[in-house]
Amino acid sequence: MSEREYFVERFLKGLEELPTPTNFKPCKITFFLSSPLSLTHPWLHFDGVVGYLQVRRALGEDFFLLSKKTRYDFPLHEKFPIAYYRGIPCASVSLLENNKFKLEGMYKRFEDRWAGGKRKVYRGSGPFRDFMVQHLYVPTKTVVFYARADVEILRELLKDLVGLGDNWRVGWGAVKEFVVEEVEKDWSIVAEGRAMRPIPVRLLKDYEDSALLAWRPPYWDAGNVEECAVPGTRVEFKDE
Structure with a gap:
């Protein structure tokens, strides 16, 4: 297995x-x-x-x-x-x-004050590499x-x-x-005529705007991506 x-x-x-x-x-x-x-x-x-x-x-x-x-x-x-x-x-x-x-930077640096002795530490690569990561946040x-x-x-x-x-x-x-x-x-799914989530346009009679979006989980799976109405835009479902 x-x-x-x-x-x-x-x-x-x-x-x-x-x-x-x-x-x-x-x-x-x-x-x-x-x-x-x-x-x-x-x-x-x-x-x-x-x-x-x-x-x-x-x-x-x-x-x-x-x-x-x-x-x-x-x-x-x-x-x-x-x-x-x-x-x-x-x-x-x-x-x-x-x-x-907004944008915020997070920094990671090697601190030698807790190192147990004097030796060369590579900070450009490996586990002690310094880096900065920017986070987009609300x-x-x-x-x-x-x-x-x-x-x-x-x-x-x-x-x-x-x-x-x-x-x-x-x-x-x-x-x-x-x-x-x-x-x-x-x-x-829909609130007052507006999409509350990605909705495949093949299910819609009318829609205001569309984009290629994942519409069901897992959302990282490219197989779940298709043309969908964008959340927040006006939509109308086809009759069942």
Whole structure:
């Protein structure tokens, strides 16, 4: 059995212990952050966040053994707590109270004051290499998503979420608390005539603007990219 096959089998076995969603309801999810949100993409996909958390729950401690260089094809399954409409996950992209992006540099330098002796250290390459990384961030205090989901399962999964966005492991986008509340209107895909997430134009009767975008998870998979209506633009679905 290959490494990839082992983790997929382990994932499917872990899914058996997770609850099955039974009651999908429109909801609003608000995250309150204690640090700015770092992004390398215009928005976050809520179904991608939930999928990550569910893989982590299913794999348990084995999650931390996953290789960053290996592609794992974890299959879609009936225990995903978010509903679908015409194959589209009922989950919006992120809505920020502040959309002004800023740039911040993070520096890493070798500090010889803790070195245990005098010897030559190469700082141009290798493990002690100096570098600077620039982070694009948004100084927002809240991040809002809309979804149609099993609210109870969603609340339980979100307890595992430490941060949102890029580079949360070094403190960006730290989640202080979150609120999941049921709402009357379903704004997970379309809200007041505007797209709340990428929607394939093949499903639309009319649309204002389009671009090549991934429209379902995993969002890094080029096979999920096609011409889609851009979030925030006017759309109208074809009749079913």
